[in-house]
Amino acid sequence: MTLRFLLLILFCSLTLTTNGQEKQGANWFIGGSYNNNGLPPFPGIHLDFNHPKISASQFLVNDLGIGAVATISDRKGKLLFFTRKGYVATRVKVNDEYQLMPNGNSPSFNPDADLIMQNPQDEQRYYIFSTWPSKHLVVREVDMRLNIGFGDVVANSLRVLKSGIGIGMAAMLHANNKDFWLITSGFSGDSLLAFPVNAAGIGVPVVSLINRNLDPMSCLKSSPNSQMLVTSGKQGIELFHFNRQTGSIVPQYSLTIPDSARQKGFSFSFSPSSSKLFVGTTYKPYYHNSAIVQFDLSSGNSQHIQQSAVTLFTDSSSRSRRICDMQLAINGKIYITRGDLNQDLSEISYPDQAGFSCGFKLQSIPLSGTAINLPALNQTLFRNVSKLQAQASRDTICYGDSVQLSAYGAGAEHFQWEIANGLTSPNDTLANPIVRPTTTTIYRVIASSPFRTDTAFVKVVVRKNPEMKLNGPEEVLTLAENQEYRVSGATPGSTLNWQVSGGEIVSGQGTNRIRVNWAEARSGTVSIVENNKNGCNYSESLTVKIAGSPPPVFYNIITPNGDKLNDAFVIQNLKWYAENELKIYNRWGVEVFRKRNYKNNWQAEELSSGVYFYRFQAGSQTWKGWLEVVK
Template structure:
């Protein structure tokens, strides 16, 4: 190699590597499953095991931060975070495999965490499919949402219908904006501006002297320097390659070059023709354009082979002819069936131009900026299998000199302090614009360029406001503003709440003070003598003051957020001495214990103790104690005294009681009663009491066994908390089983404790005997120390809502009732009450009996005034109050009629003889008819 060419090779290699050191495109996801990581050298390459989850997608795109850390990736349908999990709201999106350049991710200008996902898709609007054109949608992703899991906050927002079967993104001239470009219909190219203010839905339209639409699946691509656009349009039997110059300050395109390859669809064989493939890429410096030309050899209609030729064209050519003749053939692929072996191209972060081979490797142009020494490698990156379709990225990620995103802007994100107002601010657009803000969570709408909103107490940590800016012509700009509620540090003031008038250097402080926090203290009723501006102060208190205060304002010096605290202090000669703090439950092993209070400077503390000894610390705020081993409990309190220039003060604390479990080994569990739960069959309620629940180091348990079987095994039913006093649990009692119940627990010192045994009450009713009496029987209740006071019987008839007391059985466990005729359905339960404790009781199950109560209608009565059989008495008619009785004489004349008959017809003023009756009862369609004889 001549020396000058060798030096050129070195210079191009060094400059290219420096230019393409950007990290935003470090992670490549192929469809369906190849992966490359350019953070390593050489790049890590592998096939992902989850290959099938991408198999229907044409393209993937991803975005990384400036250091190369993956943020998220998508196939246009599903969004995956850096942990390869589906994001919140991350599926159900438009996008797919119907075009050649359909997907792109770009950062939202001026935003730290927000990104646009741009996608074009066919058939995604509500029109009939045959009427649909290509539609461009965009979504907005917040990678910081969900504690870094990411969330899609705007979903499938339509930018334009019936345009956009391919898209490209250019960097704006200001370095802080973008242009989204798509081909329109006919001769139009549309450029949508994306700025800090959002996405402008009204495009800048350029008219081309060429036809740019109406054919095939084209691909358009931007140059890395955002100065050129290339478009290959597969018209019928014609491949058209077009190059445009782009003004990235105005969004306007100017036609620069157009190359055509005419060919005819073969009608006879063999046939031979050439066509441009829609695979191409720019060099990073924007001077070279790499394209693929396919040569097709058709021997028959089905016997078709093709090979691909990689060609470099010079974008600095001065004419269309010069551009056409500037081609340099770099590589000709081996022939393939129907197509050659060169596919999609993409600049890579390691300084190469990589391209698909439709096999298990990628080819590479290692020096794409070179005018003529490209260093092509056919098998540059080899996989174990076909990796899939190469991903797509914005071209400006690879521009020479590097991509430098605009810094975060306050317009994009508002950091909000708790308790403050929310100031929203839109970019200034000029006169005649309207501004509409919508809260993403509540859908509340606000108007104005800079509204200031009140913030409710339940305002979320993160929310979003959607901004629609509209000009006079109706053109819209859409934007998203992220509002973050800054976390406020949580502090508490610690110090003496009760002090003697005139006491000096009393300390007040906050625990765990955060760095970058300014503390501003104020005192009412005293004077700060040291510590202002820090997390701890000392105060000299003045004269008697019941409303003295220590106040603190703490300010986060990073974000300016403030918090406020007040701490009341009583300055008085009668001190409210703090209760000692320390262990209240002693160990089962003998040991010494430490107790203390918050000290106040100048105070003397005289500790008093019962059932123990002060070993150390008398006179101070902390002591060491030895409790007497034989005492069940001990007591500790403090007498505080202070002498100042203003007052002599004294105080006495509340008493701290301690429990010695070793001396309380005779503790018991008070099982009070077990009862059925009224109106809830199969539910039992158990009441109990533990005097010292802290003496049980684990849950209690209820056990049961069948009553009367002393040798039966106990079975655990349910766990109990020692600190509670009742529990409801299910017990299947349909078979009228009587159970014994017992509560058991383990004492903290290791011994087992058991309660008395109680049982449930089961009520049974054999039925109704021939004498129309009801017999009820139940088992006795056992478990109360003083026995049962009595058994009360309660009854509910028919449609009555509540039970009512009926009678009491003092001792017997059965009863016979004669009042069967009181109703059709009789429901009963029994209540046992403890002797001497009316609040301890047990209810039985509920038993219901139903009786038909047929009527008995007499055929004769004697109304002669002897008070015997003087009335026409229909037995049990009172159970059928909705009745109507009609009496006819032998001639068919009605002589008596009454609704709600109550057995009061005596045939008054009527002669003896035969009468016909008709009785109707509501619900009884048949009724009753017959003759009755009146004898006088």
């Protein structure tokens, strides 16, 4: 193994362990709204980020209408469940309508906000945190093992964690990179609370008293690196520094909107590197304009950050009274909803770039419904979104299987895969090629945007076909018995299943050797299937020719004295000649015994000792010889 290859493996290992961003945020369910004309509610919209070309489709869950929305997928991007208006729905559809979990009905409240967080101790359990209009923070638990693997809300898991809090929530990653913090604000606007979420459960909050007048009705948004928190204050935008170890929060910057007389901060998003802050505004009374403003947090002190403000977009339409929501996606771009009746999704293509270079695009993704609330996503899921990621739909496959690769993150728009085992042109120019490797392979992708080029690697482990070898006679006589067949090279601890055609297994099923009695067919097969501990099935088979019969063998002495030794005239291999005729003659040629379909049971009962002669005929064949009777 070369040094270069060793370094490549080491680099890939480090990339996967330190920079890995998986796809828990790949599915978005955007809340719709009630129709102002008294018609049924607008359906929600499902956005799928598993592919570079984002797909948008409508979804229904019993026409639940507007409300808090949160969603979670597994690390490969498959939807697990989502919330809407206090209800919890699975990924199961019936008549194109998502089905609620058995215990997923709304608990008699319509939450202002939901946030889903995985239990650090049990990857199959999730917390759903909700804020009530009545100033309560509550939690429910979902166990994905329930409801035949589609998940259910754990019975009696609803409980109130704290009263007197605002509607906003945010998630932070603990300094140990395993546990979490849930952040809320006090309703009085003078405190921030950090609830530890760890193996022990949800702990008592760390309360940070701050010299700020926060708006308890504003959202909270954390930075991808879990070091900053932003929300609206009564006088402007408030940024805080978060201590990931202790949970304490201290004020960092106070910023104002350039047109602060008419607008206030309403929605927020940090860029992937946490170096830029985007603020969406809402109107103040008697004004109807809204805007998107960028602040460069890396430009220096508070004064310099304030001076870095760039208004990227202004909308004075009465139809768009606010920038409703902003959310970072797994592809490294930020998506934006505007106004109560806007039916589009706007985009910031390169959010780490300063000013207009960030690539704001109005109406980037047309939607077939009304978009107001983006899903409340755990921002810790995007902590490495500034880096290009490569992933396989399955990390380990069986020999002969195919697997889909995907590349995403870093705002990448063009992808070039290096040709490797199972990956050939033209698939190497796709973001999500399907490959069929025959050996464990590390794939390399180079992706680019107008501002950068990145490289990522993904490893696919191939469980090789075991060196199974099937041994045994490949040519047998008809009706051959106890023919042994054995397999070598099977994986220890695997399950073995033998199958035989043209014969019958008489012993050894489930072991590495069997014995077979063959029938009269012209050919047969012996097959074995190994189901190993990796979930892979491998098989080997052997074709067996069945033809011919062994000649009969005649024993030429019998001693019919009752000692059960040589008492009868025995013809070996008689079963191959079931249709036969045996004749016995004395020395003068006189027939003394005749039997059709003889069964090896003549004991010369009426004859005296002496030499006799036999004539055995089966079909067109005849055998003659002598035998001696000894009494």
